[in-house]
Amino acid sequence: MTRRPGGAKRSSWHTYRRRMTIVRLLLRHARSRDDLIKAVRMELGEEAYPEAQEAAFKHDLDKLKEEYNCQIVFKRKEGVYELQDLGELALLDLSDTVLDALKIIEQLGKLLPGSINLSIFADQIIRLLPPSRRDALLDRSSVLIKTQGQSHSPPEPSVIDKIRRAIRQRQELEFDYTGLNSDEPAHYRVQPYGILIRPEGHIYLDANRVSVTPSHALPKTRNLSPVQEFRLDRIVADSIRMLPNKLPAERVGLQKYRIKYKLSKEVARRRDVASYFPETVFDYHSDGSATVTATVTNLWQTRQVLLRYGHVCTVLEPPELVEMFRETARGLHDIYLAGEQTERSLGE
Amino acid sequence: MSASRIPLKKRISPEERIRLIENWFPLVQSTNELLGWNLDGSKLEELILESAPHLRCCCSPIEAYTVLISYYVQLTQKSDS
Numbered sequence: 001m002t003r004r005p006g007g008a009k010r011s012s013w014h015t016y017r018r019r020m021t022i023v024r025l026l027l028r029h030a031r032s033r034d035d036l037i038k039a040v041r042m043e044l045g046e047e048a049y050p051e052a053q054e055a056a057f058k059h060d061l062d063k064l065k066e067e068y069n070c071q072i073v074f075k076r077k078e079g080v081y082e083l084q085d086l087g088e089l090a091l092l093d094l095s096d097t098v099l100d101a102l103k104i105i106e107q108l109g110k111l112l113p114g115s116i117n118l119s120i121f122a123d124q125i126i127r128l129l130p131p132s133r134r135d136a137l138l139d140r141s142s143v144l145i146k147t148q149g150q151s152h153s154p155p156e157p158s159v160i161d162k163i164r165r166a167i168r169q170r171q172e173l174e175f176d177y178t179g180l181n182s183d184e185p186a187h188y189r190v191q192p193y194g195i196l197i198r199p200e201g202h203i204y205l206d207a208n209r210v211s212v213t214p215s216h217a218l219p220k221t222r223n224l225s226p227v228q229e230f231r232l233d234r235i236v237a238d239s240i241r242m243l244p245n246k247l248p249a250e251r252v253g254l255q256k257y258r259i260k261y262k263l264s265k266e267v268a269r270r271r272d273v274a275s276y277f278p279e280t281v282f283d284y285h286s287d288g289s290a291t292v293t294a295t296v297t298n299l300w301q302t303r304q305v306l307l308r309y310g311h312v313c314t315v316l317e318p319p320e321l322v323e324m325f326r327e328t329a330r331g332l333h334d335i336y337l338a339g340e341q342t343e344r345s346l347g348e
Numbered sequence: 349m350s351a352s353r354i355p356l357k358k359r360i361s362p363e364e365r366i367r368l369i370e371n372w373f374p375l376v377q378s379t380n381e382l383l384g385w386n387l388d389g390s391k392l393e394e395l396i397l398e399s400a401p402h403l404r405c406c407c408s409p410i411e412a413y414t415v416l417i418s419y420y421v422q423l424t425q426k427s428d429s
Contacts, residue, residue: 194405203407254367276374
């Protein structure tokens with residue numbers, strides 16, 4: 001019998017493809033021998049295995065273990081082969097940035113109900129990683145804490161830790177804080193009630209102020225209300241301390257305001273205006289406009305939110321919010337129109 | 349029943365409830381829009397109140413998104429059943 005030139009090379013390539021196909025099929029899930037042989041034949045053609053297919057299949061598994069260090073075990077009870085480790089075939093080398101993303105998916109998978117299947121997805125990807133990258137992934141254990149969205153100066157972990165504990169244990173905190181009014185930090189004693197995160201990524205502590213030193217650090221407009229938000233990245237890290245004082249049973253100083261504003265037809269005519277405040281009620285009018293009512297406690301934040309509408313929103317209630325918008329309008333006028341008026345009066 | 353076992357919305361005063369919802373509404377609404385959940389205002393309030401015990405200790409946006417997605421899934425599963 002004469003051998004065709006190149007036949008050995010073709011046969012070797014054929015065997016290699018067969019073995020890689022087995023690995024790929026096992027990556028999806030555990031399978032029986034017959035199932036694997038059938039699937040390999042479906043992919044590579046009937047000639048993929050010789051007549052003595054069981055012996056060839058066993059040889060394939062032995063070679064995968066021997067040459068590539070793959071760990072393939074036979075699960076007798078289920079009658080299936082399971083790929084437990086890819087060994088040398090773990091070729092997916094991901095950058096640190098992508099590992100961070102994978103870690104988030106893995107952690108989300110643990111938090112979300114099983115029906116979301118993110119854990120299975122993460123597990124399958126992790127199995128493709130070489131051991132060194134799997135170790136690197138393990139080291140990125142606190143990536144969810146470290147990732148800060150668009151916030152450029154993340155708060156110190158020690159600050160976060162103490163704030164969390166104080167909120168859970170309902171205990172007062174003291175810290176130095178650099179507010180907007182001064183470059184020098186002032187010393188605050190506060191009752192912490194919660195953390196909040198704005199869509200732009202800034203993180204705040206929502207608290208009641210008990211005292212501040214020096215007292216002139218406080219903006220005049222806030223003198224009456226003890227309720228204040230503190231940006232976490234502006235708290236001086238080594239100054240924060242939990243105090244033994246417990247928080248009162250009920251938070252004091254919160255004032256509810258019913259707000260009312262009118263949106264013109266440019267934004268309201270499709271009747272799909274989004275809610276931005278608690279207890280929002282829309283009253284759509286026949287001319288396309290809408291009157292919106294809601295309940296808030298933070299007029300400053302309310303103004304920030306409503307400013308997005310520009311001139312198509314008219315604030316009607318409460319008087320305090322109307323006055324804040326007048327103040328804003330005066331400021332905008334001074335910036336954009338004062339020069340125009342001067343030019344006009346000079347022209348006359 | 350210990351205080352922590354009582355649902356948060358029943359433990360806090362009406363003012364605190366408004367404050368809590370108000371604090372998280374902008375982020376929750378932007379998540380609602382980004383992920384196409386199409387929840388109305390009352391459903392968003394429910395989502396905030398349900399997730400509040402975890403939400404108000406979150407210290408990064410990704411943590412907050414994680415909590416919100418998790419509770420959103422629970423909320424939709426509850427309304428489906």
